[in-house]
Amino acid sequence: MTTVTQANNQLQQANSNALDTHSREFLVFSLGEEEYAVDILKVQEIRGYENVTRIANAPDFIKGVTNLRGVIVPIVDLRIKFHLANVEYGGQTVVIVVNVGERVVGMVVDGVSDVMSLTPDQIKPAPEFGVTMSSDYLSGLGSLEDRMLVLVDIDSLLTSEEMALVEHTTHQ
Amino acid sequence: MDITDFYDTFFEEAEELLGDMERHLLELDVDEPDPEQLNAIFRAAHSIKGGAGTFGFLVLQETTHILENLLDHTRRGELALRRDIVDTFLEAKDVLHDQMDAYRNGEEPDPEAFERIRETLQKIALNELGKSLGGDASAAKAKPEPAPEPEPAPSPAPTSAPQSTTPLDPMDQFIAAISPDDAVGETQDPTLCVALLGVNEKDRALLVEELAQLGSVLEQHGDEKRYEVTLETSVSREDIEAVMCFIIESEQLEIGTGQKSGTAARSSEDETVVPQPEPQEVSRPQASEPEPQAETPAPQAAPTPAKPAEAAPAKAAKPPAKPQGGKAKTSGESSLRVPVDKVDQIINLVGELIITQSMLDQTASEIDGVTHSALYNGLNLLQRNARDLQEAVMSIRMMPMDYVFSRFPRLVRDLAAKLNKDVELVTEGKSTELDKSLIERIIDPLTHLVRNSLDHGIELPDQREAAGKPRGGKLTLSAQHQGGNILIEVIDDGAGLNRNKLLAKAEANGLAVSDSMSDDEVWQLIFAPGFSTAEQVSDVSGRGVGMDVVKRNIQSMGGHVEILSREGQGTTTRIVLPLTLAILDGMSIKVGEEVFILPLGAVLESLQPCQADLYTMAGDDQLLKVRDEYLPVIALHQVLDIENARTTLTECIVVIVQAEGRRYALMVDDLVGQQQVVVKNLETNYRKVPGISAATILGDGSVALILDIADLHRLSRRKTARQANKSIKPTQEALLS
Numbered sequence: 076m077t078t079v080t081q082a083n084n085q086l087q088q089a090n091s092n093a094l095d096t097h098s099r100e101f102l103v104f105s106l107g108e109e110e111y112a113v114d115i116l117k118v119q120e121i122r123g124y125e126n127v128t129r130i131a132n133a134p135d136f137i138k139g140v141t142n143l144r145g146v147i148v149p150i151v152d153l154r155i156k157f158h159l160a161n162v163e164y165g166g167q168t169v170v171i172v173v174n175v176g177e178r179v180v181g182m183v184v185d186g187v188s189d190v191m192s193l194t195p196d197q198i199k200p201a202p203e204f205g206v207t208m209s210s211d212y213l214s215g216l217g218s219l220e221d222r223m224l225v226l227v228d229i230d231s232l233l234t235s236e237e238m239a240l241v242e243h244t245t246h247q
Numbered sequence: 248m249d250i251t252d253f254y255d256t257f258f259e260e261a262e263e264l265l266g267d268m269e270r271h272l273l274e275l276d277v278d279e280p281d282p283e284q285l286n287a288i289f290r291a292a293h294s295i296k297g298g299a300g301t302f303g304f305l306v307l308q309e310t311t312h313i314l315e316n317l318l319d320h321t322r323r324g325e326l327a328l329r330r331d332i333v334d335t336f337l338e339a340k341d342v343l344h345d346q347m348d349a350y351r352n353g354e355e356p357d358p359e360a361f362e363r364i365r366e367t368l369q370k371i372a373l374n375e376l377g378k379s380l381g382g383d384a385s386a387a388k389a390k391p392e393p394a395p396e397p398e399p400a401p402s403p404a405p406t407s408a409p410q411s412t413t414p415l416d417p418m419d420q421f422i423a424a425i426s427p428d429d430a431v432g433e434t435q436d437p438t439l440c441v442a443l444l445g446v447n448e449k450d451r452a453l454l455v456e457e458l459a460q461l462g463s464v465l466e467q468h469g470d471e472k473r474y475e476v477t478l479e480t481s482v483s484r485e486d487i488e489a490v491m492c493f494i495i496e497s498e499q500l501e502i503g504t505g506q507k508s509g510t511a512a513r514s515s516e517d518e519t520v521v522p523q524p525e526p527q528e529v530s531r532p533q534a535s536e537p538e539p540q541a542e543t544p545a546p547q548a549a550p551t552p553a554k555p556a557e558a559a560p561a562k563a564a565k566p567p568a569k570p571q572g573g574k575a576k577t578s579g580e581s582s583l584r585v586p587v588d589k590v591d592q593i594i595n596l597v598g599e600l601i602i603t604q605s606m607l608d609q610t611a612s613e614i615d616g617v618t619h620s621a622l623y624n625g626l627n628l629l630q631r632n633a634r635d636l637q638e639a640v641m642s643i644r645m646m647p648m649d650y651v652f653s654r655f656p657r658l659v660r661d662l663a664a665k666l667n668k669d670v671e672l673v674t675e676g677k678s679t680e681l682d683k684s685l686i687e688r689i690i691d692p693l694t695h696l697v698r699n700s701l702d703h704g705i706e707l708p709d710q711r712e713a714a715g716k717p718r719g720g721k722l723t724l725s726a727q728h729q730g731g732n733i734l735i736e737v738i739d740d741g742a743g744l745n746r747n748k749l750l751a752k753a754e755a756n757g758l759a760v761s762d763s764m765s766d767d768e769v770w771q772l773i774f775a776p777g778f779s780t781a782e783q784v785s786d787v788s789g790r791g792v793g794m795d796v797v798k799r800n801i802q803s804m805g806g807h808v809e810i811l812s813r814e815g816q817g818t819t820t821r822i823v824l825p826l827t828l829a830i831l832d833g834m835s836i837k838v839g840e841e842v843f844i845l846p847l848g849a850v851l852e853s854l855q856p857c858q859a860d861l862y863t864m865a866g867d868d869q870l871l872k873v874r875d876e877y878l879p880v881i882a883l884h885q886v887l888d889i890e891n892a893r894t895t896l897t898e899c900i901v902v903i904v905q906a907e908g909r910r911y912a913l914m915v916d917d918l919v920g921q922q923q924v925v926v927k928n929l930e931t932n933y934r935k936v937p938g939i940s941a942a943t944i945l946g947d948g949s950v951a952l953i954l955d956i957a958d959l960h961r962l963s964r965r966k967t968a969r970q971a972n973k974s975i976k977p978t979q980e981a982l983l984s
Binding site for chain 1: 602886887929933934935938939942944948949950952
């Protein structure tokens with residue numbers, strides 16, 4: 076699982092210098108062919124996908140729960156959530172563990188590529204679009220040469236009602 | 248060492264004493280008071296007064312002083328008790344408590360409250376004693392008190408002197424305070440000889456300093472073995488003893504009268520009245536002005552929780568053993584105050600240890616037992632030690648239900664008086680222990696239920712009589728263990744729930760109901776939000792917010808509420824709670840490839856069903872006949888959508904489980920084994936999952952879910968209902984969930 080170790084090393088570096096610069100650092104991950112990014116400060120760690128206990132009667136994108144050093148953490152597969160065609164689980168499948176408010180949640184992604192630094196002028200506002208992914212959950216689009224990174228607002232995404240991760244008072 | 252170091256000890260003791268006082272007052276039979284109890288109440292007031300005097304808590308001292316005087320008369324049978332007098336005493340106790348809290352926070356007590364209670368108490372003294380003593384109430388002068396008859400001197404050990412606590416000076420001063428010109432008393436030699444035995448020099452200096460505050464030290468000499476101090480003082484021997492006992496043991500103290508020193512003097516002296524108004528104890532309002540000493544904020548009191556409400560639970564973490572009546576010894580050696588989060592940390596660590604231990608066990612089971620017998624022995628030992636450690640640690644968090652129950656006698660008494668009802672409160676199973684976190688959270692729901700029972704349940708005496716019941720109602724609070732649960736019941740013998748009224752009310756509230764609903768289902772209606780059958784909203788209960796909150800509170804504790812009621816005969820509300828939330832005795836079962844944990848307390852037996860015992864009902868529902876009982880079958884693979892599980896009942900194993908008073912037959916593939924599991928909350932990072940109460944971590948590091956049987960059954964019903972595409976009324980479903 077070299078990728079995970081490398082990614083974690085990158086993560087540590089990024090975490091250590093994230094506060095130093097004006098630009099913000101993002102962890103870039105891929106879902107299918109698309110590249111997404113989350114604020115590095117939200118990311119707790121990156122680990123392999125293993126040992127997930129299924130939860131009955133939960134939406135299909137909630138893969139279940141896993142044991143993260145004694146803490147029970149739910150695992151969400153963003154690929155299923157965003158209706159990607161190929162959903163496979165292998166040695167390269169990676170779980171990004173993020174901190175959302177007081178909670179810890181794991182997200183399954185196809186892979187983690189690198190940590191990017193974006194200056195404010197590299198971040199464009201997110202257009203109004205998307206049925207599968209409402210622009211409410213985006214904090215913008217990052218443009219980096221010829222790459223486009225979808226900057227995910229992880230807080231609003233994971234605590235949203237449709238993710239069904241958090242109990243909403245209105246809900247039953 | 249500073250006097251303020253003892254503040255905490257005093258507050259703790261005083262709090263216990265006040266608790267004792269309240270308990271005795273409540274238990275007191277007004278018509279035939281038990282002299283022992285009267286003595287105990289008197290002693291409690293007296294001890295507090297002594298302590299308060301030492302520490303310069305003047306208002307507290309003053310209030311206890313007045314109360315003590317009245318109590319002294321009661322004790323001697325000169326003041327006939329009445330219910331309203333006892334009420335006043337209770338009120339005085341509350342005032343004392345408030346005053347103490349004020350001092351604890353380094354504030355001065357509310358002077359108005361003091362003034363009020365002082366007047367009330369003095370009024371009693373004037374009206375009652377004025378009459379009973381002299382028959383000259385209008386003169387507002389108490390008749391001079393007869394010279395107190397000689398009594399044996401109190402023995403030095405304060406706890407052993409219930410009878411010999413003698414009539415004391417305070418009464419006379421009290422009378423002196425009311426009618427100063429009438430004061431009569433015997434002049435006594437005001438010098439006392441205090442002998443300190445085996446007290447080191449440092450403490451000695453402190454004690455002498457203390458004594459100097461109580462009077463003037465005339466003479467002091469001696470060595471560590473025996474040090475005598477001759478004191479000219481107006482303070483009674485008992486007061487001195489009470490003061491000294493904060494610093495030394497009572498055995499180390501001898502107090503004699505006059506110049507006669509030591510033991511000889513103690514034997515037959517009657518130490519009695521001092522007629523002069525004492526500098527400390529004059530009941531004039533000015534006396535409530537703080538002494539400089541009282542103003543120094545208590546450094547010890549500051550770090551303890553500032554609000555009284557918080558202080559009480561903290562205190563309750565101590566072992567419940569209380570000395571009856573008398574002065575408690577310093578609790579330093581017998582109990583330890585520890586912040587709860589420290590205990591929780593230990594519990595968490597032990598939980599991790601248990602997981603590690605079972606992980607080791609699992610690994611070791613693959614090793615050859617013969618060649619590694621030493622390892623096995625070690626592992627066995629580890630297992631036993633780990634279990635013992637776990638139990639010991641868990642027991643730290645356990646507290647007796649008495650902590651909860653003890654607050655109800657007062658509540659019931661006050662409420663019953665307010666509602667003009669006659670209610671007897673019976674508590675059972677006070678020593679049943681429950682996890683501290685649960686015990687604190689059970690108070691509110693239980694209070695609510697008790698209020699409900701008193702307000703709606705138990706009828707007015709006349710109605711009761713008309714119904715052929717005794718005029719006095721009976722409210723029982725009971726707690727007992729049942730399997731891995733604790734059962735807490737609130738039982739009243741009142742009117743019971745009225746089925747028709749409930750149904751009508753439910754209909755008016757827009758709930759879907761029908762006459763064919765079972766009683767159980769009807770009773771469940773009162774847990775619906777905004778539901779109240781009280782004809783009138785009273786300030787006791789009946790605002791319609793309540794039972795649903797009670798239910799939610801109990802559910803959040805991992806428990807549930809049941810109601811048993813029979814019209815005209817009463818209602819029983821039963822709260823079933825897990826003993827502790829942290830650790831569970833579980834049975835692991837396998838369905839398909841998935842492992843689940845069943846709470847062992849719910850498991851009754853397991854068996855291999857045969858076709859002949861299987862019945863179907865309404866097409867889909869399966870029933871299993873077990874010893875003449877038809878149990879609904881819950882097919883786990885269906886409810887939890889498990890693939891590759893056995894689907895034929897006869898190929899499966901059936902586990903008979905019990906939940907919420909009902910039994911179910913649970914269809915599983917395999918029984919894996921029994922083990923203790925550490926309960927991990929699913930809702931910390933996720934949400935409530937239907938049919939699942941929590942999660943745990945197995946020996947191999949994977950997560951297993953703990954099944955909630957009652958919820959599982961509801962889930963199963965909902966699922967079959969959905970499958971059958973029946974239109975279950977939404978409200979009914981909401982009630983079930």
